[in-house]
Amino acid sequence: MGTGKGEVKIRKMTEADLQSVKGIDKELAGPYRYVSWPVRVEAHWWVHRGMPSFVAEIEGEVVGFVLGDIRGTDYATDMCAWIDMMGVSPKHQCKGIGGMLVGAFCQECQKRKVKVKVVLIEDDKRLVKFWKSIGFQKGNLVNYEK
Numbered sequence: 695m696g697t698g699k700g701e702v703k704i705r706k707m708t709e710a711d712l713q714s715v716k717g718i719d720k721e722l723a724g725p726y727r728y729v730s731w732p733v734r735v736e737a738h739w740w741v742h743r744g745m746p747s748f749v750a751e752i753e754g755e756v757v758g759f760v761l762g763d764i765r766g767t768d769y770a771t772d773m774c775a776w777i778d779m780m781g782v783s784p785k786h787q788c789k790g791i792g793g794m795l796v797g798a799f800c801q802e803c804q805k806r807k808v809k810v811k812v813v814l815i816e817d818d819k820r821l822v823k824f825w826k827s828i829g830f831q832k833g834n835l836v837n838y839e840k
């Protein structure tokens with residue numbers, strides 16, 4: 695796909711992408727990110743690396759990622775794919791790259807015959823708009839708290 699700044703290539707994530715993925719999150723979250731996040735990315739990779747995770751590249755630079763896994767039984771759900779973390783570098787947002795990453799993820803999950811789920815904060819209108827614009831609908835999981 696053309697973005698005006700080169701072609702976007704979506705490909706499966708590899709171990710060599712870990713630093714770039716952590717770098718993008720740093721750009722997105724700034725210095726106040728929980729210190730544990732880079733560890734979570736590493737842990738996600740080492741636990742779920744056989745699962746569908748993708749990166750977006752422009753001219754060899756990783757500019758976005760989506761990390762997911764396939765699991766069943768959580769919250770008594772059927773086996774399904776969960777999008778656990780995703781991000782697009784701020785300078786490359788709103789060019790369709792997030793949509794392309796989720797598209798690749800969903801295609802892989804279709805082959806594996808599993809539905810895709812993502813958890814959001816409902817008040818985040820921009821994010822809700824993003825997921826709706828790429829065909830996601832509200833599911834039936836709810837969150838109870840006290």
Ligand SMILES: CC(C)(COP(=O)(O)OP(=O)(O)OC[C@H]1O[C@@H](n2cnc3c(N)ncnc32)[C@H](O)[C@@H]1OP(=O)(O)O)[C@@H](O)C(=O)NCCC(=O)NCCS
Nearest residue numbers: 722780781782786787788789790791792793820821823824
């Ligand atoms: C959400 C995100 C991955 C979308 O990636 P993207 O490449 O910008 O997405 P697309 O270009 O395919 O779609 C753009 C739409 O995403 C939505 N969006 C949601 N959050 C956004 C953000 N922080 N910045 C820009 N657009 C955002 C908007 O509705 C936008 O539509 P608009 O251009 O009409 O305003 C990206 O904005 C991002 O990395 N956000 C911060 C990290 C994050 O929230 N991750 C958790 C996702 S569950």
